[in-house]
Each structure stands twice: as C-alpha cells, then as structure tokens.
Amino acid sequence: EAKRRGKGTSVCFSDEMGERTAADAEIIRDLGQAVEAGQFTLVYQPIVALDDLRMTGVEALIRWNHPTRGLVSPVEFIPLAERSGHIVAIGAWALREASRQAAQWRADFPGAGSLTVGVNVAGRQLRSPGFVDEVAAVLRDTGLPPGLLSIEVTETAVLDDEESAAALLGLRGLGLRLALDDFGTAASSLGLLLTVPVTTLKLDRSFVESITTVGRQAAVANAVSQMANALDFSSVAEGIETDEQRDLIRGLGYKYGQGYLFGRPLPPHEVAARLETIDGVVV
Numbered sequence: 001e002a003k004r005r006g007k008g009t010s011v012c013f014s015d016e017m018g019e020r021t022a023a024d025a026e027i028i029r030d031l032g033q034a035v036e037a038g039q040f041t042l043v044y045q046p047i048v049a050l051d052d053l054r055m056t057g058v059e060a061l062i063r064w065n066h067p068t069r070g071l072v073s074p075v076e077f078i079p080l081a082e083r084s085g086h087i088v089a090i091g092a093w094a095l096r097e098a099s100r101q102a103a104q105w106r107a108d109f110p111g112a113g114s115l116t117v118g119v120n121v122a123g124r125q126l127r128s129p130g131f132v133d134e135v136a137a138v139l140r141d142t143g144l145p146p147g148l149l150s151i152e153v154t155e156t157a158v159l160d161d162e163e164s165a166a167a168l169l170g171l172r173g174l175g176l177r178l179a180l181d182d183f184g185t186a187a188s189s190l191g192l193l194l195t196v197p198v199t200t201l202k203l204d205r206s207f208v209e210s211i212t213t214v215g216r217q218a219a220v221a222n223a224v225s226q227m228a229n230a231l232d233f234s235s236v237a238e239g240i241e242t243d244e245q246r247d248l249i250r251g252l253g254y255k256y257g258q259g260y261l262f263g264r265p266l267p268p269h270e271v272a273a274r275l276e277t278i279d280g281v282v283v
C-alpha cells in the first residue's frame with residue numbers, strides 16, 4: 001500500500017512524518033487528488049464595521065467534502081496539508097477561487113464595490129517559490145483590485161524567517177492587505193510588528209470568548225487595539241457571538257468584528273443575498 005501511494009504523488013515521506021497515524025496517511029493521500037476532484041468549496045464569513053454593522057468584507061474559509069468521510073474540518077486537514085506539501089496546490093486553488101468570487105460580486109452588486117476578501121495562507125505556501133508571482137497572476141486574471149485582497153497569515157507562519165519576510169514584502173508591493181491572524185496566541189515578539197509590513201491585526205477569538213468575565217482578556221484586547229490604532233493598523237476582533245461582547249469590543253476601539261453574531265461562514269449565494277440588500281447592513 002505504502003509503495004502504491006508513494007508512486008505518482010508528490011507526498012514527501014520524510015522522517016518528521018514518521019509518527020503519523022494510518023488515518024492521517026490516508027487523508028494525506030486523498031488530499032493529493034481533492035483539488036482535481038473538485039472536493040473543496042469555500043464559504044465566506046462576514047466581517048462588519050462595528051460602528052454601523054455594515055458588511056465591509058468576508059473571509060474565505062475552505063471546506064472539504066470527502067467522498068467517504070463527509071465534511072472534514074480545515075482544523076483537521078490543513079495541518080496535514082502543510083506537513084505533506086499539498087497545501088501549496090490547495091492554497092493556490094482557494095486564493096484563485098476566492099478572488100474570482102469577490103470580483104464576480106463586485107460586478108454583480110453595486111454595494112460590493114469595496115468589499116474585501118480575506119484568504120488564509122499557510123507558512124509553507126507563503127514560502128513556496130513563485131507564490132508572489134501566483135498572486136499577481138490571480139489579480140491579473142480575475143481583475144480584483146489588489147487593495148481588496150487581504151492575505152491572512154498567523155504569527156507563527158512568519159516568525160524569524162527570511163523567505164516569508166521577502167514574500168510578505170512582495171505582497172505588500174502588489175498593494176495587498178496583510179493581516180496577522182489569531183493575533184495574541186503565538187509566542188511572538190512584538191518586534192514582528194516593526195519588521196513585517198502588516199496592515200491589519202485580527203485579535204484571536206480566545207480573548208473575546210470570556211471578555212465579559214475575565215479581566216485579563218479585556219486588558220489584552222484593549223492593549224492590542226491601542227497598539228493597532230497607534231501603528232495605524234486596522235483591527236478586527238474574531239469570534240464575537242453576543243451583543244455584550246460586541247459592545248465591549250467596540251468600546252475598546254476595535255473598528256471591525258467577525259463572529260457568529262454577524263454571520264456564520266456562508267455559501268456564496270447567501271453572501272449574494274446580503275449584498276442584494278440596499279447597503280449591505282447585516283444586523
């Protein structure tokens with residue numbers, strides 16, 4: 001079986017993968033054909049301006065409809081895609097599809113002229129040769145204005161690494177937005193904010209979750225928002241589920257919010273339905 005898998009795939013059976021389980025190996029094998037088989041879709045979660053609750057953007061989130069396992073969460077398969085290298089092809093598909101969709105919405109809906117689209121990019125994808133060129137090609141092919149595409153990377157994906165630093169500079173050179181995702185969770189140094197050409201901080205939802213009951217979460221959320229404002233970065237708080245969280249987050253100076261309160265990740269036709277309403281106000 002291993003021999004059969006080894007042939008005709010680009011999966012790398014290196015030592016670091018030695019401890020993987022049989023189930024992981026199967027998923028990795030299946031990931032190798034999933035793009036071609038059309039098994040991925042994107043759902044889009046609204047990002048709203050907290051002052052008027054207008055939908056200003058969406059984040060593209062990948063879904064894998066596996067032929068026998070059913071829906072597999074990205075939390076499960078993205079790490080395996082990163083380990084095996086399949087993330088490069090999968091991520092390229094997601095980037096192109098999200099950009100195509102955003103350009104289509106702009107063409108279809110007058111209210112979608114400045115709608116931004118966030119695309120998650122893994123560290124390994126960011127560092128892969130030709131990534132910046134691929135992004136430039138996607139923008140050219142889809143006609144999406146670069147300023148409407150936001151690349152989301154985690155702090156760990158860009159820590160201490162010259163290749164990703166160069167790629168990030170290249171992306172900014174194209175005029176894209178650059179968001180630090182899950183901000184506050186990694187053991188990062190704040191110096192990163194001086195060297196990486198960031199435009200946006202996305203506060204991780206763990207800080208929002210218990211913001212009403214744990215004083216420390218509010219203090220950290222406050223510090224991040226102050227820092228973002230002082231550095232002229234945009235700030236987004238993730239995982240807002242209640243009115244109370246929304247009010248507190250807004251009070252701390254966050255300009256944008258994302259979370260189930262404003263909308264779950266939606267299939268494209270449900271985003272279109274929201275864009276159809278006069279001005280895109282969602283709540």
Ligand code: C2E
Binds near residue numbers: 078121205259265
């Ligand atoms: P993320 O980029 O931080 O995305 C936000 C995650 O939080 C999404 O989970 C979203 O559904 C969830 N979420 C949003 N609002 C709420 C809320 O109010 N409450 C709760 N409990 N959860 C909320 P999802 O879609 O399962 O994605 C998980 C992670 O998988 C993403 O975290 C991202 O790191 C990764 N991912 C998703 N799509 C892609 C992709 O196309 N490429 C890459 N490289 N990673 C992706």
Ligand code: MG
Binds near residue numbers: 059120152181
């Ligand atoms: Mg994200």
Ligand code: MG
Binds near residue numbers: 238
């Ligand atoms: Mg996030």
Ligand code: MG
Binds near residue numbers: 181182204205238
């Ligand atoms: Mg997160």
